[in-house]
Amino acid sequence: MKSILLSTLCISCLLSSAVAQDTDSIAASFKETxxxxxxxxxxxxxxxxxxxxxxDPVTRQVYANRPDSAGLLQKSGSVYTGTWPVSQNIANTSVEWSGYHWAMVQLPLPKRTGDRLNLLTHELFHRAQPGLGFNTRDALNNHxxxxxxxxxxxxxxAALGKALEATSPAIRKKHLTDAFTFRQYRYSLFPGAEKTENMLELHEGLAEYTGVMMSGRTKAETLQSIAFQKQRFLGAGTFxxxxAYHTVPVYGYLLAQTNPSWTRDIKDTTSLEAYFRKAWQLTIPANLGAAVTERAPAYDGPAIIAAETVRxxxxxxxxxxxxxxxxxxxHTEIRFEKMNISFNxxxxxxxxxxxxxxxxxxxxxxxxxxTAQEGALVGAGWEKVSVTLPERINGNTITGRGWELQLNEGYQLVKDDAGQYKLQRK
Structure with a gap:
């Protein structure tokens, strides 16, 4: 009996130490932010x-820098802890929860101070966005x-990267002109792209610019981080x-070297592309097709074109x-009622x-x-989600290839005459 009690006490001490260490490091992160x-x-x-x-997305343990209105979080040192509800998603975002508007960030935090501050201040900008007058929203840019x-x-x-490396204002202006020439040509190929790209750049681009500028990195560290993140982005599955994480932060960083308060000039109706072009007094060629054909080779154009043709x-x-x-x-079709989504x-x-x-x-x-790990189709009108046919139904737990559905009481999947499953109320 004693050995069991001692073991329990030792485990309790270890757990308390681990929690204390966690709360100490998290309190330090709040302080530096x-x-x-x-x-x-x-x-x-x-x-x-x-x-x-x-x-913590695994344990759903919450650490906050203030109490919530419902008393769900309990004070632990200088932070507040609790358990995140299973009914709520976890993501790097801003969220309304328990009486307040929060910036939410998944643990673990990045080890490097610059990366950590970049992430936290990015999400704090999202939390502040409406109050700053940016009533923006996400926009998919399928083109x-x-x-x-x-x-x-x-x-x-590629041209923007050359502008970042430029050793003189004239060379920088040349590369910036080329960057916006490629962008204008892209807009000419895809009507409406100017609007949807700007929407995402206002929403996510400004947030990431904020993170970059508040990260505390040196100039050399900033340039290194931008280059590293760009390579990761180019290797990602989709753009x-x-x-927007890789356009506005770089354009904004370059402009901030001569006009650090440029963000105070813009609002949620600003065309960032037009704003930047005007700020640098760039003149875009009238014949965009001829211009991009002439300038693409300087930026590894033939290799990019060949790779994208295969892709x-x-x-x-x-x-x-x-x-x-x-x-x-x-397939299985589930219509939304009051949906919340997190995704990569x-x-x-x-x-x-x-x-x-x-x-x-x-x-x-x-x-x-x-939850889905191998693909789920969200309808173009955000009205439903579709997954493959179920392979196993065990009470309220239903699984298919790469997905699992945990139903609440009062709902069921029903198979119709065509072999399709749809969600219905009982």
């Missing part, structure tokens, strides 16, 4: 530091998953929702496969008029929780 936002409040004219939730969309985005980024053939085959399994063949923005596939396949996602709704 507060210092960073206070130091950089001139960027937006206010201190962005506010409510933060740090959540950036096509051959030509990807080619001219990569050429823009449709993540490109496009493979992409179309994958799209056809998903259309068959999630649209034309019998670097792993998505547009299916044209049918919507977008999110390779990994977690959806919570009145009907329960759906």
């Amino acid at each position: 507060s210092a960073a936002t206070r130091k950089n409040k001139a960027i937006w004219g206010t201190d962005l530091y506010n409510n933060i939730l740090l959540i 950036l998953d096509t051959r030509d969309g990807r080619i001219y985005l990569q050429l823009e980024l 449709i929702r993540s490109f 496009e053939e493979k992409r179309l085959a994958v799209v056809a496969g998903y259309v068959k399994t999630l649209v034309t063949d019998p 923005p670097s792993n998505m596939l547009p299916l044209e008029k049918y919507g977008t396949v999110y390779i990994t996602l977690r959806i919570t709704d009145k009907w329960g929780v759906l």
